[in-house]
Amino acid sequence: EAQVTQNPRYLITVTGKKLTVTCSQNMNHEYMSWYRQDPGLGLRQIYYSMNVEVTDKGDVPEGYKVSRKEKRNFPLILESPSPNQTSLYFCASSPGTDTQYFGPGTRLTVL
Amino acid sequence: GENVEQHPSTLSVQEGDSAVIKCTYSDSASNYFPWYKQELGKRPQLIIDIRSNVGEKKDQRIAVTLNKTAKHFSLHITETQPEDSAVYFCAASISNSGYALNFGKGTSLLVTP
Numbered sequence: 001e002a003q004v005t006q007n008p009r010y011l012i013t014v015t016g017k018k019l020t021v022t023c024s025q026n027m028n029h030e031y032m033s034w035y036r037q038d039p040g041l042g043l044r045q046i047y048y049s050m051n052v053e054v055t056d057k058g059d060v061p062e063g064y065k066v067s068r069k070e071k072r073n074f075p076l077i078l079e080s081p082s083p084n085q086t087s088l089y090f091c092a093s094s095p096g097t098d099t100q101y102f103g104p105g106t107r108l109t110v111l
Numbered sequence: 112g113e114n115v116e117q118h119p120s121t122l123s124v125q126e127g128d129s130a131v132i133k134c135t136y137s138d139s140a141s142n143y144f145p146w147y148k149q150e151l152g153k154r155p156q157l158i159i160d161i162r163s164n165v166g167e168k169k170d171q172r173i174a175v176t177l178n179k180t181a182k183h184f185s186l187h188i189t190e191t192q193p194e195d196s197a198v199y200f201c202a203a204s205i206s207n208s209g210y211a212l213n214f215g216k217g218t219s220l221l222v223t224p
Contacts, residue, residue, distance in 0.1 A: 031210045042117075042200060042216035043155070058211065090154060094210045098143040102154040 002027045004103035006091050012109045013081060021076045021106050023091030029101075031094040032074040033058070034066065036087040037105075043090065049074055081110040115203050117215025125223055130191050132199055132218045135183040140206030141213075144177060144184045147200045149217075155200060159186070191222045 004025045013019055025032065033048035035058075045058030049068040063085055065077040074093075078085060091103040117134045124130050136144075142163035147155035161168045161175045161184065168175050172191075177184040188195055198219050202212040 033211065035214075040216060043202075043214040045211060045213075048211050059213075096210065098204055098210050098212075099145065099157060099160065100210065100212065102156075104154050 004091055004093050004101055006089075006103040006106050008106060009104060010107050012111065014111050015082055016080050019078050019081060019108075021078075021089060021091075021108070023074045023076065023103055024072050025093040025101075026072065027093060027095065027101070028071065029093035029095050030071070031096060031100075032068070033092050033094075033100070034064070034074070034076050035090045035092065036060065037090060038087050046076070046089075081108075083110050086110050115201060115213045115215045117201050117218060119218060120216065121219045121221075123221045123223065124191055126191060126193060128191055130188045130195070130220055130222075132186045132201070132220070133183060134185070134201035134203075134215050135181075136203040136213070137182065138203060138206055138213070139182065141203040142206075143204035143212075144175070145202050145212070146173075146175060146186050147202065147214075149198045149200065151197075158199075188220075191220075193222050193224055196220055196222045 007022045030051045034046040035043040037043050044060045046064050047066040049055045086109050089106045092100040094100045115136045145160035148158045149155045161177050172189045174187040198217045200217050201215040205211040
């Protein structure tokens, strides 16, 4: 089944404790991206990647890192999470036709 | 990034009525305009999209219109049903950034029986 997966789906952590949210797609898509969704603010792009080893900043990259060592994986790294990074995170991928397919989401709470 | 404005933020209609959601964008180079539906607790799902070389597109009860001159596009849902209740997001492609999208802030649609 063609899909985008994210792990974990739910995470509660404390300020400053490094964490990684994984994203994987099995559709051989070149383009992948990360969004955060906050009430009243819609979806805001954090980082995106056009291909392996090619990443670029979106609208709200501060406090986040990404890597794209393989085509299928695009992990989101929070080196030192803070409470303002509490949010719902979505990974998405695209086959290069603009259409983006979203993962199931990761709800992160930083205490 | 460039802005996408979406209105209204909430919309309540009776079952069977039509619903219209409007978006405006500022990047004149945007050429792809998708609409996503997000049900409570779920991921956004693409429901319809339109490209800049087309003025209107229809899929059963859903239609999207695009006015490139005025830089606005709209989602029309006819014969609404309770299962249409969800948050709807419009988006516009960002020029020179691959397949990146700018999203509107969403419209919460409630269809009452």
